[in-house]
Amino acid sequence: MEELNTVVIYWLISIGLLVGFLVDLAMIKRGIGMVGNVVWGAVGSVIIGVISIWFGLFAPLMYAAIGSIAFLFLFNVFSIHTSDQVDAKAS
Known part of the structure; x- marks a missing residue:
């Protein structure tokens, strides 16, 4: 069972x-x-890792990596772009 300390936060x-x-x-x-x-x-890795430690799940660093990927996927998909940014990326 992992406990939340500075080493775990460093790894997250x-x-x-x-x-x-x-x-x-x-x-x-x-x-x-x-x-x-x-x-x-x-940020996503720390949030998911702390939650998984809090719930006592097995392998919180693995959950942190998977949760960080999911967090970044959602953040990139739903990020708001202005029309100037979209036009500059298209050219």
């Missing part, structure tokens, strides 16, 4: 940063950009 943030970077590589100039993906990946 690290997993989120890595997942955010990999999602940015997969998106190829679409979505919210590299900084947004990395930051929101870390």
Whole structure:
């Protein structure tokens, strides 16, 4: 059983940063950009990881990685773009 301490939080943030970077590589100039993906990946990983530790689930770091991917998917799909940004990306 994992307990929430600074080492676990470090690993949650690290997993989120890595997942955010990999999602940015997969998106190829679409979505919210590299900084947004990395930051929101870390935020999503910490949120999902803390929730899974709180509920006592097995392997909270794995849930954090999967949850971060899902969080970034939703964030990239439903991000709001102005028409100027859409036109600039089309050309």
